[in-house]
Amino acid sequence: MPLALLLLMAAAPARAAHSYDNCTGFIDSLPVTITTQGTWCLRKDLSTSIKYGVAVQLATNNVTLDCNDFKIAGSAAFIDYVPDGIQAQDRLNITVRNCRVEGFTRGLSLAGAAGGGHVVEDNRFTANTFVGMLVEGDGSVVRRNFVGGTGRSMTPPYDTHAYGIVTAQDVDIVDNEVSGVQPYQWSTGNAFGIVTRGSSATVARNRISGAHYGISDSESTRIVIRENEVLLSGGSDTGITCASPLGRAERNVIVRAGTPLVTCSSLGNDVLP
Numbered sequence: 698m699p700l701a702l703l704l705l706m707a708a709a710p711a712r713a714a715h716s717y718d719n720c721t722g723f724i725d726s727l728p729v730t731i732t733t734q735g736t737w738c739l740r741k742d743l744s745t746s747i748k749y750g751v752a753v754q755l756a757t758n759n760v761t762l763d764c765n766d767f768k769i770a771g772s773a774a775f776i777d778y779v780p781d782g783i784q785a786q787d788r789l790n791i792t793v794r795n796c797r798v799e800g801f802t803r804g805l806s807l808a809g810a811a812g813g814g815h816v817v818e819d820n821r822f823t824a825n826t827f828v829g830m831l832v833e834g835d836g837s838v839v840r841r842n843f844v845g846g847t848g849r850s851m852t853p854p855y856d857t858h859a860y861g862i863v864t865a866q867d868v869d870i871v872d873n874e875v876s877g878v879q880p881y882q883w884s885t886g887n888a889f890g891i892v893t894r895g896s897s898a899t900v901a902r903n904r905i906s907g908a909h910y911g912i913s914d915s916e917s918t919r920i921v922i923r924e925n926e927v928l929l930s931g932g933s934d935t936g937i938t939c940a941s942p943l944g945r946a947e948r949n950v951i952v953r954a955g956t957p958l959v960t961c962s963s964l965g966n967d968v969l970p
Contacts (some may be wrong), residue, residue, distance in 0.1 A: 704789045715765045716739070724762075727769065730754040736761040739796075744770040747780045752801065755785035764796035764820075773892040787811040789834075796820045804844075805830040810866060813837055821845070826859075829875070833865040840871045848879040848888060854858070857886030858912035861908065870903060877907040889913055890927070896920050904928075911954070922961065923947040929954045936968075937961055 717723075721735025727745035731737055734757055745752050752769055753762065762783065771780050782801035787809030797820070798804040804822035807815050807817045813834025821843045822829040829844035839862060848859025861875035870891060880886025890905035895916045904926045905911045911927035911934075914920050918941045926934045927949065936954035937946050939961035946961035950969065957968040 709896065717765075720763070723805045724753065725909050727752045730756050731760055731762075732756050733775045734759040736763055739764040739767040739769070742768040742770070744768075745780075749780055751781045751784040753781070753783045755788060755791055758789040758791075760785075760788070761792040762796065763792075763794050766795050766797065768797040770798075774787070781806050782822075784808070785812065786970065790814040792818075793820060794818050798822050799824045799893075801825050803828040803831060805832070807832045807834065807837075809833055811914040813866065815868075816840075817842060822847070828860045828863055829878075831860075831863045832868055835867040835870040837864070837866075838871070839864065839868060839873060842873045844873065844878075846877045846879075847875075848886075849881065857881050858889065859886065860889045860892055861905070862890070863894075864893045864896060864898075867896055867898045868893070869898045870900045872901075873903045875903065875905045875908070876945070879907070893917060893920060899923070900925065909934055910938065911936045911951070914944055917941065918943045920944045921947065922949065925949045926952075927954065928952045931955055935959060 706899045717738055719736050720738040721739055723738050727743050769782055779802045782798040784806045791807055804825040813836045815837040817839045819841050820915055822846045825847050829847045832839050844861045847861050857880050859878050859880045861878045875890045878888040880888050888909045889906040890908040891912045893914045897919045900922045902924045906928040922937055931953040933955045936951035936957040938959040942962055944961050946966055947964045950967045951957045951970055952969045
């Protein structure tokens with residue numbers, strides 16, 4: 698073998714193994730409630746068939762859930778069943794990373810205006826029937842996540858809509874991909890890629906496809922929506938909506954939107970057929 702090839706092979710980095718050095722404890726079965734602060738880890742794929750409740754309940758502040766790229770799977774998120782994958786209510790400083798979450802009503806719900814400081818990063822939320830992820834609370838960030846195949850199975854009267862990413866208060870949403878949001882019935886429901894409420898944060902460098910509404914802001918005044926790619930199907934689909942003209946849409950690429958921009962102050966956006 699040529700020396701140059703041997704040197705190249707020697708220099709190639711080995712694939713990193715999972716590290717559990719920083720784990721406070723391990724989650725080895727579902728459902729589970731975490732009441733101790735620290736870093737809680739997965740070391741294998743987990744599943745549950747619960748019809749109600751939560752697979753992983755984070756019941757205290759300052760918790761990191763690191764799934765190490767393992768899966769949290771539900772199997773009962775269909776008619777009349779409403780389990781959530783990962784949930785925390787009015788908690789502070791929750792971090793969720795490296796998780797694959799599928800088959801729940803809401804893949805992730807960090808809810809409550811009394812909470813905040815959350816970090817949700819490098820996760821995959823797929824095949825959840827109502828909301829891919831919900832994150833509320835000032836000082837939070839949602840970044841580098843994939844949300845795919847949300848909706849389809851939820852039936853009226855619970856809700857006919859479907860949502861990829863939903864945030865409230867001051868939450869930055871950056872570098873995420875949202876794909877294939879679909880309501881139970883296109884005739885009665887809408888599909889939302891990203892929805893923000895009451896935010897003065899930044900929505901940047903996200904890619905949204907397969908929704909009625911790409912990025913929809915409500916209640917905010919000074920949100921900045923920039924450098925996103927919004928790919929829709931035309932017709933009555935809406936690219937980017939701001940709640941106020943003080944909201945700014947800058948340097949976004951909007952493709953096949955029946956209505957590219959609503960209310961936003963616009964700067965340097967590319968609108969393509």
